Amino acid sequence: MELSVIITTYNAAEWLEKVMWGYQAQVFRNFELVIADDGSNDVTKQLIARMSKDVFYPVKHVWHEDEGFRKCTILNKAISEASADYLIISDGDCIPRNDFLQVHATRRKKGYFLSGGYSKLPMQLSKQITKEDILTQRCFDVNWLKRNGLPDSFKNSKFTASGWKANLLNLITPTNASWNGHNSSAWKQDILNVNGFDERMRYGALDREMGERLMNNGIKGLQIRYSAICIHLDHSRGYKNDKDLASNQAIRDATKKDKRTWTDFGIVKS
DSSP: OOEEEEEEESSOHHHHHHHHHHHHTOSOOOEEEEEEESSOOHHHHHHHHHHHHHSSSOEEEEEOOOOSOOHHHHHHHHHHHOOSSEEEEEETTEEEOTTHHHHHHHHOOTTEEEEOOOEEOOHHHHHHOOHHHHHTTGGGOHHHHHHTTOOOOGGGGGGTOOHHHHHHHHHHOSSOOOOOTTEEEEEHHHHHHTTSSOTTOOSSSHHHHHHHHHHHTTOEEEEOTTTSOEEEOOOOOTTOOHHHHHHHHHHHHHHHHHTOOOOTBSSSBO
Protein backbone atom coordinates (compact mmCIF):
# COMPACT_ATOMS: atom_id res chain seq x y z
CA MET A 1 0.00 0.00 0.00
CA GLU A 2 1.62 3.25 -1.15
CA LEU A 3 -0.62 5.78 0.63
CA SER A 4 -2.83 5.72 3.70
CA VAL A 5 -5.55 8.37 3.62
CA ILE A 6 -6.91 9.25 7.07
CA ILE A 7 -10.19 11.15 7.26
CA THR A 8 -12.01 12.18 10.43
CA THR A 9 -15.74 11.97 10.96
CA TYR A 10 -18.41 12.32 13.63
CA ASN A 11 -22.12 11.63 12.98
CA ALA A 12 -22.05 13.10 9.46
CA ALA A 13 -22.89 10.08 7.32
CA GLU A 14 -24.40 12.15 4.50
CA TRP A 15 -21.16 14.07 4.06
CA LEU A 16 -18.96 11.01 4.59
CA GLU A 17 -20.69 9.14 1.77
CA LYS A 18 -19.94 11.98 -0.66
CA VAL A 19 -16.32 12.05 0.44
CA MET A 20 -15.96 8.30 -0.06
CA TRP A 21 -17.29 8.66 -3.62
CA GLY A 22 -14.62 11.33 -4.08
CA TYR A 23 -11.93 8.75 -3.32
CA GLN A 24 -13.62 6.29 -5.68
CA ALA A 25 -12.95 8.81 -8.48
CA GLN A 26 -9.18 9.06 -7.82
CA VAL A 27 -6.78 8.42 -10.69
CA PHE A 28 -4.14 7.31 -8.15
CA ARG A 29 -5.44 3.98 -6.87
CA ASN A 30 -2.79 2.39 -4.64
CA PHE A 31 -4.17 3.58 -1.30
CA GLU A 32 -6.28 2.62 1.68
CA LEU A 33 -8.84 4.80 3.45
CA VAL A 34 -8.65 4.90 7.24
CA ILE A 35 -11.74 6.49 8.79
CA ALA A 36 -10.96 8.06 12.16
CA ASP A 37 -14.39 8.05 13.80
CA ASP A 38 -14.74 10.13 16.97
CA GLY A 39 -17.65 8.09 18.35
CA SER A 40 -20.34 8.19 15.65
CA ASN A 41 -23.56 6.20 16.03
CA ASP A 42 -24.60 3.10 14.06
CA VAL A 43 -25.75 5.14 11.04
CA THR A 44 -22.12 5.87 10.21
CA LYS A 45 -21.09 2.27 10.91
CA GLN A 46 -23.75 0.95 8.54
CA LEU A 47 -22.80 3.45 5.84
CA ILE A 48 -19.14 2.42 5.99
CA ALA A 49 -20.07 -1.27 5.82
CA ARG A 50 -22.21 -0.63 2.71
CA MET A 51 -19.76 1.68 1.00
CA SER A 52 -16.87 -0.72 1.62
CA LYS A 53 -18.58 -3.11 -0.81
CA ASP A 54 -19.07 -0.42 -3.49
CA VAL A 55 -15.58 1.13 -3.66
CA PHE A 56 -12.37 -0.36 -5.06
CA TYR A 57 -10.11 0.72 -2.20
CA PRO A 58 -9.79 -1.00 1.20
CA VAL A 59 -11.44 0.77 4.14
CA LYS A 60 -10.48 0.63 7.82
CA HIS A 61 -12.96 1.96 10.37
CA VAL A 62 -11.16 3.11 13.53
CA TRP A 63 -13.73 4.02 16.21
CA HIS A 64 -13.87 4.85 19.88
CA GLU A 65 -16.66 5.71 22.33
CA ASP A 66 -18.21 9.17 22.18
CA GLU A 67 -16.77 11.04 25.15
CA GLY A 68 -16.92 14.51 23.63
CA PHE A 69 -14.55 16.09 21.11
CA ARG A 70 -11.50 13.79 20.98
CA LYS A 71 -10.34 14.27 17.42
CA CYS A 72 -6.65 14.14 18.35
CA THR A 73 -7.09 10.82 20.15
CA ILE A 74 -8.86 9.10 17.26
CA LEU A 75 -6.37 10.56 14.77
CA ASN A 76 -3.51 9.04 16.75
CA LYS A 77 -5.27 5.67 16.76
CA ALA A 78 -5.80 5.91 13.00
CA ILE A 79 -2.14 6.83 12.42
CA SER A 80 -1.13 3.72 14.35
CA GLU A 81 -3.48 1.60 12.21
CA ALA A 82 -2.30 3.05 8.88
CA SER A 83 -0.39 0.57 6.69
CA ALA A 84 1.55 2.88 4.38
CA ASP A 85 4.75 4.82 4.95
CA TYR A 86 3.13 8.03 3.68
CA LEU A 87 -0.01 9.53 5.23
CA ILE A 88 -2.54 12.00 3.85
CA ILE A 89 -4.84 13.50 6.48
CA SER A 90 -8.13 15.12 5.55
CA ASP A 91 -11.69 15.39 6.85
CA GLY A 92 -14.94 13.53 6.28
CA ASP A 93 -16.47 16.75 4.93
CA CYS A 94 -13.86 17.40 2.20
CA ILE A 95 -14.48 15.88 -1.24
CA PRO A 96 -11.19 15.43 -3.14
CA ARG A 97 -10.82 16.20 -6.83
CA ASN A 98 -9.80 13.15 -8.87
CA ASP A 99 -6.12 14.18 -8.99
CA PHE A 100 -5.93 14.92 -5.25
CA LEU A 101 -3.97 11.81 -4.29
CA GLN A 102 -1.86 11.99 -7.44
CA VAL A 103 -0.64 15.45 -6.39
CA HIS A 104 0.24 14.30 -2.88
CA ALA A 105 1.95 11.16 -4.20
CA THR A 106 4.08 12.89 -6.82
CA ARG A 107 5.08 15.87 -4.66
CA ARG A 108 6.01 14.03 -1.46
CA LYS A 109 9.60 14.64 -0.54
CA LYS A 110 11.90 13.58 2.27
CA GLY A 111 12.33 16.30 4.88
CA TYR A 112 9.00 17.98 4.04
CA PHE A 113 5.26 17.83 4.64
CA LEU A 114 2.71 19.04 2.09
CA SER A 115 0.26 21.82 2.96
CA GLY A 116 -3.00 22.11 1.01
CA GLY A 117 -6.22 24.05 1.41
CA TYR A 118 -9.91 23.74 0.57
CA SER A 119 -12.77 25.62 -1.05
CA LYS A 120 -15.78 26.20 1.18
CA LEU A 121 -19.25 25.61 -0.23
CA PRO A 122 -22.50 27.08 1.09
CA MET A 123 -24.92 24.66 2.77
CA GLN A 124 -27.46 24.52 -0.08
CA LEU A 125 -24.75 23.60 -2.59
CA SER A 126 -23.19 21.13 -0.15
CA LYS A 127 -26.47 19.25 0.10
CA GLN A 128 -27.17 19.49 -3.63
CA ILE A 129 -24.02 17.63 -4.76
CA THR A 130 -24.78 14.05 -5.76
CA LYS A 131 -22.80 10.89 -6.36
CA GLU A 132 -23.06 11.54 -10.10
CA ASP A 133 -21.76 15.10 -9.68
CA ILE A 134 -18.74 13.67 -7.88
CA LEU A 135 -17.97 10.77 -10.22
CA THR A 136 -18.32 12.98 -13.32
CA GLN A 137 -16.28 15.69 -11.53
CA ARG A 138 -18.69 18.46 -12.50
CA CYS A 139 -18.73 19.54 -8.85
CA PHE A 140 -15.19 20.83 -9.50
CA ASP A 141 -16.24 22.85 -12.56
CA VAL A 142 -16.19 26.45 -11.35
CA ASN A 143 -18.93 27.49 -13.79
CA TRP A 144 -21.22 24.70 -12.56
CA LEU A 145 -20.47 25.66 -8.95
CA LYS A 146 -21.21 29.34 -9.59
CA ARG A 147 -24.48 28.52 -11.35
CA ASN A 148 -25.46 26.59 -8.25
CA GLY A 149 -24.63 29.19 -5.64
CA LEU A 150 -20.86 29.46 -5.17
CA PRO A 151 -20.00 33.16 -4.57
CA ASP A 152 -17.42 34.89 -6.76
CA SER A 153 -13.96 34.95 -5.18
CA PHE A 154 -10.30 34.94 -6.17
CA LYS A 155 -10.11 31.68 -4.21
CA ASN A 156 -12.14 30.08 -7.02
CA SER A 157 -8.97 30.16 -9.12
CA LYS A 158 -8.06 26.91 -7.33
CA PHE A 159 -10.50 25.21 -9.68
CA THR A 160 -8.96 26.58 -12.86
CA ALA A 161 -5.24 26.88 -12.07
CA SER A 162 -2.99 24.13 -13.41
CA GLY A 163 0.60 23.59 -14.51
CA TRP A 164 2.83 26.66 -14.21
CA LYS A 165 -0.03 28.88 -13.05
CA ALA A 166 -0.82 26.62 -10.08
CA ASN A 167 2.88 26.41 -9.22
CA LEU A 168 3.17 30.21 -9.36
CA LEU A 169 0.14 30.68 -7.12
CA ASN A 170 1.55 28.14 -4.67
CA LEU A 171 4.75 30.18 -4.62
CA ILE A 172 3.28 33.65 -4.16
CA THR A 173 0.32 32.92 -1.88
CA PRO A 174 0.63 34.84 1.42
CA THR A 175 -0.76 31.81 3.27
CA ASN A 176 1.82 29.94 5.31
CA ALA A 177 2.61 26.32 4.46
CA SER A 178 1.21 25.12 7.80
CA TRP A 179 -0.21 21.72 8.67
CA ASN A 180 -3.90 21.94 7.78
CA GLY A 181 -5.97 19.02 9.01
CA HIS A 182 -8.26 19.05 6.00
CA ASN A 183 -5.47 18.65 3.41
CA SER A 184 -1.93 17.82 4.46
CA SER A 185 0.44 14.88 4.16
CA ALA A 186 3.72 13.61 5.58
CA TRP A 187 5.87 10.55 6.01
CA LYS A 188 4.45 8.43 8.81
CA GLN A 189 7.82 8.23 10.53
CA ASP A 190 8.07 12.03 10.67
CA ILE A 191 4.70 12.14 12.46
CA LEU A 192 5.76 9.35 14.83
CA ASN A 193 8.98 11.25 15.56
CA VAL A 194 6.94 14.12 17.07
CA ASN A 195 4.48 11.68 18.73
CA GLY A 196 1.44 12.60 16.62
CA PHE A 197 -1.30 14.91 17.81
CA ASP A 198 -1.47 16.36 21.33
CA GLU A 199 -4.53 14.70 22.89
CA ARG A 200 -5.06 17.53 25.38
CA MET A 201 -6.24 19.70 22.50
CA ARG A 202 -9.87 20.15 21.53
CA TYR A 203 -11.24 22.19 18.62
CA GLY A 204 -9.04 25.04 17.44
CA ALA A 205 -5.69 24.77 15.60
CA LEU A 206 -4.94 21.30 16.93
CA ASP A 207 -3.53 20.45 13.50
CA ARG A 208 -1.33 23.55 13.37
CA GLU A 209 0.31 22.61 16.67
CA MET A 210 1.48 19.25 15.35
CA GLY A 211 2.79 20.99 12.24
CA GLU A 212 4.75 23.38 14.43
CA ARG A 213 6.41 20.43 16.17
CA LEU A 214 7.23 18.94 12.76
CA MET A 215 8.89 22.20 11.75
CA ASN A 216 10.75 22.42 15.07
CA ASN A 217 12.05 18.93 14.25
CA GLY A 218 13.42 20.05 10.88
CA ILE A 219 10.49 19.04 8.64
CA LYS A 220 9.52 21.94 6.37
CA GLY A 221 6.15 22.71 4.80
CA LEU A 222 5.62 22.78 1.02
CA GLN A 223 2.65 24.71 -0.36
CA ILE A 224 0.22 22.80 -2.65
CA ARG A 225 -3.03 24.71 -2.00
CA TYR A 226 -3.55 25.47 -5.72
CA SER A 227 -2.65 21.93 -6.80
CA ALA A 228 -4.34 19.49 -4.38
CA ILE A 229 -7.98 20.52 -4.60
CA CYS A 230 -10.88 19.57 -2.35
CA ILE A 231 -14.26 21.12 -1.63
CA HIS A 232 -15.46 21.60 1.93
CA LEU A 233 -19.08 20.77 2.72
CA ASP A 234 -20.74 23.19 5.14
CA HIS A 235 -21.61 22.24 8.72
CA SER A 236 -22.16 23.74 12.15
CA ARG A 237 -19.49 23.75 14.87
CA GLY A 238 -21.37 23.28 18.11
CA TYR A 239 -18.20 22.04 19.81
CA LYS A 240 -16.39 25.38 19.40
CA ASN A 241 -15.95 27.34 22.64
CA ASP A 242 -13.68 30.03 24.05
CA LYS A 243 -12.29 27.88 26.88
CA ASP A 244 -10.92 25.22 24.52
CA LEU A 245 -9.59 27.83 22.11
CA ALA A 246 -7.66 29.54 24.93
CA SER A 247 -6.30 26.22 26.22
CA ASN A 248 -5.17 25.20 22.73
CA GLN A 249 -3.49 28.56 22.19
CA ALA A 250 -1.55 28.15 25.43
CA ILE A 251 -0.26 24.75 24.24
CA ARG A 252 0.73 26.25 20.88
CA ASP A 253 2.47 29.18 22.56
CA ALA A 254 4.53 26.75 24.67
CA THR A 255 5.40 24.68 21.58
CA LYS A 256 6.69 27.78 19.81
CA LYS A 257 8.47 29.28 22.83
CA ASP A 258 10.23 26.07 23.85
CA LYS A 259 10.70 24.82 20.27
CA ARG A 260 9.09 21.55 21.27
CA THR A 261 9.46 18.56 18.97
CA TRP A 262 7.55 16.08 21.15
CA THR A 263 4.34 15.90 23.16
CA ASP A 264 3.94 13.65 26.17
CA PHE A 265 0.22 13.47 25.34
CA GLY A 266 0.41 11.83 21.92
CA ILE A 267 0.61 8.33 20.43
CA VAL A 268 3.17 7.19 23.00
CA LYS A 269 1.93 7.98 26.50
CA SER A 270 4.38 9.01 29.22
